Amino acid sequence: MEIKLYKGIETPMDMVLLYGSEVAAKAMPLKKDEWALLQERKTADAESLLVFDRLPHHLYIQNYNSELPSESMWEHLRRSAAKLQQRLVDEGVREVYLCGRGVIPEEMLAFVEGLHMANYRFDRYKTKKDKSLDRIWVDESIVSQSMLDENLVLWRNIDRCRDWVNEPVMALNAARFADELKARADELHVDCTVLGQKQIEALKMGGLLAVNKGSVDEARFVILEYKAEQPVNERPIALVGKGVMYDTGGLNIKPDDYMQEMKSDMAGAATMASVLFAAAENQLPVHIVALLPLTDSRPGGNAYAADDILTMYDGTTVEVINTDAEGRLLLADAVAYSNRFNPCLIIDAATLTGAAVRAIGTFGIAAMQQGADNAMSLLKIVGNKVYERLVEFPFWEEYDKLIESEVADIKNCGIAQAGAITAGKFVAHFAKQPYIHLDIAGVAFFSKRESFYGVGASGYGIRLLYAFLQTCDVMNLNK
Secondary structure, eight states: OEEEEEOSOOOSSOEEEEEOOGGGGGGOOOOHHHHHHHHHHHHHOTTOEEEEEETTEEEEEEEOOTTSOHHHHHHHHHHHHHHHHHHHHHTTOOEEEEEEESOOHHHHHHHHHHHHHHTOOOOTTOSSOOOOOOEEEEETTTSOHHHHHHHHHHHHHHHHHHHHHHSOTTTOOHHHHHHHHHHHHHHHTOEEEEEOHHHHHHHTOHHHHHHHTTOSSOOEEEEEEEEOSSOSOSSOEEEEEOEEEEEOOTTSOOOHHHHTTGGGGGHHHHHHHHHHHHHHHTTOSOEEEEEEEEEEEOSOTTOOOTTOEEEOTTSOEEEOSOTTOOHHHHHHHHHHHHGGGOOSEEEEEEOOOHHHHHHHTTSSEEEEEESOHHHHHHHHHHHHHHTOOEEEOOOOGGGGGGGBOSSSSEESOOOSTTHHHHHHHHHHTTOOSOEEEEEOTTTSEEEEEEGGGEEEEOOTTHHHHHHHHHHGGGSOTTO
């Protein structure tokens, strides 16, 4: 879908007009009876939609509540846009003009963001393609070209992430994903190193290699690095993403209803790659390294088993309790490897535990931190701003006891209680720098349509981390 600016003049095309405040009432292009109906509807429902015939086209007036706190108002605008997008395509509208009365840029951009994200379709395998909008025109008196361009880069990287996560493993295994990441990095002049099976074996990444043992496809370890000419952080921020291309659970195989949609278990890796690529394309003044361990998890061949004892990249020995707790093994090796870069902060993202979903549902990210209070505080602030919110779980030292092992240094999972926390604690063991863990299991992939995030891969977390990188200069990252 194209999104372009236009000069705010009368147009014979279908038009959407945002209306939030009565301050702009006199500028409304309405007849007296239409104005009365608008006021009546807005009083009854501050976010109602009215449609007036302007044959052969229509005028859609989208009310919104301008008295809400900004963050909430922007989210309501995105969700209103998602509903309108569905109505427009159902009515056969392929091109629409957006304008507003008393609308500021942030409000218009939130609405456009909702339209763009709701318009995403993964239909490449369908003979009959899904309906969608072809083009949106935005009033240039409200949004500048530079503001639109930066957001378009971000939104298109979100869509690319959704494509990766939605692809079945038959089309996107570890090797192919690594190739796509390398090609994308070359386009943006981002440094990219792809380590193959023999190189991973030479590094003795026991976690990644163990999970890969049941697969016929080789593992990959991808390292992306973007460094601006004058970054605000001399030491990089390390972004680590879980890249399990498909998760059967291994020998602790998942039951049928839990194996569906496991192509999405690489959403963490796709998310972190997309954040780095968006930052590079928009030339944010930051230094970032993304570390992406990639493999599928299968029960075939010489698959690793419960009771196995692994030696990880940093020499830590791990007792395997459950082969379906595989994601933390990949993350552990990648986090340990990130210490080579002496990062000022490590952030991982992973579809890691059902425990996180059971704790907070599908409304946000379960987050934990070790020695990263300031960074976590900033993440919460920007999370509220973009409405990709965090719930911080405790990381008390007592939880360490739950992953103590009788036969190894630690074990890969503890008891059922506090499962999301002990998973984070396991990975934190390997971090030598300030560390934040983001469990995106509840939000990375939706089985049913979820407003502007749609159905399937959501891209949830990219706007959060991008906003964090935009504002991370407020922290003293160079100390």
